[in-house]
Amino acid sequence: VTDVGSVKAPLAETLPGLLPPRVAYVGSHPMAGSHERGAEHARPDLFVGAVCIVAETVGAPPGAVERVEGFWRSLGARTVRRDPAAHDREVAWMSHVPHAVAFAFARALGEAPEGARELAGPGFRDFTRIARSDPELWAEILIANGKAVAGPIARVAERLAELARTLEAGDADTAVRLLGEARASLDRADDISPDPGAKTRKSGRKAREETENNA
Amino acid sequence: VTDVGSVKAPLAETLPGLLPPRVAYVGSHPMAGSHERGAEHARPDLFVGAVCIVAETVGAPPGAVERVEGFWRSLGARTVRRDPAAHDREVAWMSHVPHAVAFAFARALGEAPEGARELAGPGFRDFTRIARSDPELWAEILIANGKAVAGPIARVAERLAELARTLEAGDADTAVRLLGEARASLDRADDISPDPGAKTRKSGRKAREETENNA
Numbered sequence: 001v002t003d004v005g006s007v008k009a010p011l012a013e014t015l016p017g018l019l020p021p022r023v024a025y026v027g028s029h030p031m032a033g034s035h036e037r038g039a040e041h042a043r044p045d046l047f048v049g050a051v052c053i054v055a056e057t058v059g060a061p062p063g064a065v066e067r068v069e070g071f072w073r074s075l076g077a078r079t080v081r082r083d084p085a086a087h088d089r090e091v092a093w094m095s096h097v098p099h100a101v102a103f104a105f106a107r108a109l110g111e112a113p114e115g116a117r118e119l120a121g122p123g124f125r126d127f128t129r130i131a132r133s134d135p136e137l138w139a140e141i142l143i144a145n146g147k148a149v150a151g152p153i154a155r156v157a158e159r160l161a162e163l164a165r166t167l168e169a170g171d172a173d174t175a176v177r178l179l180g181e182a183r184a185s186l187d188r189a190d191d192i193s194p195d196p197g198a199k200t201r202k203s204g205r206k207a208r209e210e211t212e213n214n215a
Numbered sequence: 216v217t218d219v220g221s222v223k224a225p226l227a228e229t230l231p232g233l234l235p236p237r238v239a240y241v242g243s244h245p246m247a248g249s250h251e252r253g254a255e256h257a258r259p260d261l262f263v264g265a266v267c268i269v270a271e272t273v274g275a276p277p278g279a280v281e282r283v284e285g286f287w288r289s290l291g292a293r294t295v296r297r298d299p300a301a302h303d304r305e306v307a308w309m310s311h312v313p314h315a316v317a318f319a320f321a322r323a324l325g326e327a328p329e330g331a332r333e334l335a336g337p338g339f340r341d342f343t344r345i346a347r348s349d350p351e352l353w354a355e356i357l358i359a360n361g362k363a364v365a366g367p368i369a370r371v372a373e374r375l376a377e378l379a380r381t382l383e384a385g386d387a388d389t390a391v392r393l394l395g396e397a398r399a400s401l402d403r404a405d406d407i408s409p410d411p412g413a414k415t416r417k418s419g420r421k422a423r424e425e426t427e428n429n430a
Contacts, residue, residue, distance in 0.1 A: 031336030051334055080333055090331035093324060098342040100382075104375035105316055106397035109308060109404070111370055116305035117404035118295055119266055121246030125410055126341040127313040131397050139390035146382045153379045155326055157372055160319035164368045167315075167361045172354055179350035182321035186343055189324070189332040195340055 002028045002068050006091065007144040008055040012084035016057060024064035027055030027084060029091065030077060035133040048076035049196025053091070055084045092148035099138055100153055102131035217243045217283050221306065222359040223270040227299035231272060239279035242270030242299060244306065245292055250348040263291035264411025268306070270299045307363035314353055315368055317346035 001023060005011060008027045015025045032050035034041065052072040056065055069079045082090065106128055109116075142149060159178075166174045216238060220226060223242045230240045247265035249256065267287040271280055284294045297305065321343055324331075357364055374393075381389045 031334055031339075034337065051336065053334060082330070086328070086330070090328055090334055093327040093331045094334045094339050095336060098320065098339055100378055101316060101320055101375060102342055103394050103397040104378050105313065105371050106400050107378075107393060108367065108370040108374045110396065110400045112308040112367070113301070113305055115297075115301070116308045117407045119246055119268060119305055119309045120404050120408045120410070121266065121310060122249065123345045124246075124309050124313055124404075126344050127317055128401055129341050130338045131394075132401055133398075135391050135394035135398055138394055139387055142378075142382050143385050143387055143390060146385065150379060150383060152323065152327070153375060153382075155323040156320050157375055157379075159323045160316060160368065160372055160375075163315055163319050163322075163357075164365060164372075167357050167368075168365055170358055170361065172358055175354035175358060176350050178322060179318050179346075179353055181325060182318040182346050183348075183350055185321050185325045186347055189335050189339075189343075192332045193335045195335070 001025045002071075004028055004030060006095065006141045008084035008087045010144060012055060012057045016059065024060040025057050026060050026064050026068040027057065027087070028068055028072060029053040029055070029087065030072065031095070032077075035129055037134060045076065047072065050077050051193065052077035052079050053087055054079050054081050055087050056081050057084060088145050088148045092145055093152050096142055096145050096149050097152040097156065099130050099133065100142055100149065101156055102128055103138070106131040216240045217286075219243055219245060221310065221356045223299035223302045225359060227270060227272045231274065239275040240272050241275050241279050241283040242272065242302070243283055243287060244268040244270070244302065245287065246310070247292075250344055252349060260291065262287065265292050266408065267292035267294050268302055269294050269296050270302050271296050272299060303360050303363045307360055308367050311357055311360050311364050312367040312371065314345050314348065315357055315364065316371055317343055318353070321346040 001015070001019060002025070003011065005027070006029060008029065011027060012025070019025060030047055030050055030052040032046050032052075054065060054069050054072070065081070069081075072079050163175070163178055166178060216230070216234060217240070218226065220242070221244060223244065226242060227240070234240060245262055245265055245267040247261050247267075269280060269284050269287070280296070284296075287294050378390070378393055381393060
């Protein structure tokens with residue numbers, strides 16, 4: 001048995017006791033998809049090049065883990081193994097906290113001057129895209145992983161306060177250092193996990209033009 | 216004279232006094248481009264469908280404003296007029312604060328478990344893209360617009376703290392309401408300012424496939 005939920009530890013604790021003998025539970029979590037829901041947004045290549053985390057439940061036979069990995073690889077995904085608690089901690093940083101922060105920003109935007117919304121550009125749209133996700137689904141995910149999410153949210157709040165103080169003081173040297181550290185942290189993520197869709201996603205139009213020229 | 220800087224009020228205050236007689240200053244700010252720099256990322260259609268704010272400096276003759284608007288329209292942009300102070304307030308919400316928040320998140324990410332970076336998915340990449348912008352340029356922009364940026368950053372911090380408390384309390388109903396309000400705020404932005412590149416940017420691969428099928 002596998003699943004594609006965003007939080008693993010609670011399931012890994014309860015599910016094995018509920019399964020019939022000789023049926024193993026191994027969680028999966030493909031890092032793919034968008035804020036869109038429904039079959040009309042399906043894509044045959046959704047998992048090609050995507051990372052899929054396979055959660056090794058304690059006591060699951062190695063054969064079951066390999067079978068689940070094989071399934072995701074057959075769809076083109078790159079699998080990585082994590083124990084369920086590590087999955088929840090790491091996904092908090094890479095998915096849940098970004099969603100929480102994007103939702104918090106979008107809600108604050110309710111207080112912006114009405115005319116501001118007319119000025120949305122591509123940076124705004126990319127930054128807020130994940131806050132267009134389904135509110136009920138995401139409330140559930142964020143609460144289910146509340147323990148792992150709380151610490152990182154507090155860290156982001158501290159970093160934001162630090163940046164705000166620096167800007168208020170007009171301290172350009174410190175501001176450059178803080179933003180430089182932020183960027184270095186992302187560069188490290190790129191080194192470890194290069195974006196499989198970089199070419200098409202970064203410049204959809206350009207990619208299309210190139211295709212047109214080649215066609 | 217025009218410019219494409221991200222902050223308008225300081226320039227609108229100083230520049231007109233420095234210009235020769237009969238030369239007017241009218242600021243421009245096209246909401247287009249990406250975190251990339253350099254001529255190798257140039258695109259002939261960069262401004263097609265993009266919003267370009269034209270800052271009406273006090274005392275600039277109407278003809279000068281229209282001439283600047285005409286220039287941007289000839290590149291395919293949709294122009295909107297703002298006075299320089301309104302520009303700075305509104306762009307703080309739509310561009311500067313998102314950058315500050317994305318930078319703060321990326322810097323906090325320095326404390327994530329090293330393995331987390333291996334799990335980057337498309338949501339993470341879109342959310343953090345603007346934090347890959349040039350640190351020196353952005354330190355300058357954020358400090359130059361420090362006054363307009365401070366309030367919205369404080370509001371985002373409050374909204375984030377509110378969400379964190381709700382998640383900690385496991386209050387699902389309130390969480391759904393908060394996230395729903397966030398999403399409604401974005402839906403309003405979409406109504407006012409639809410994404411000109413939605414088709415190509417949202418699903419670069421899909422767009423490319425369609426092109427291939429049509430070619």
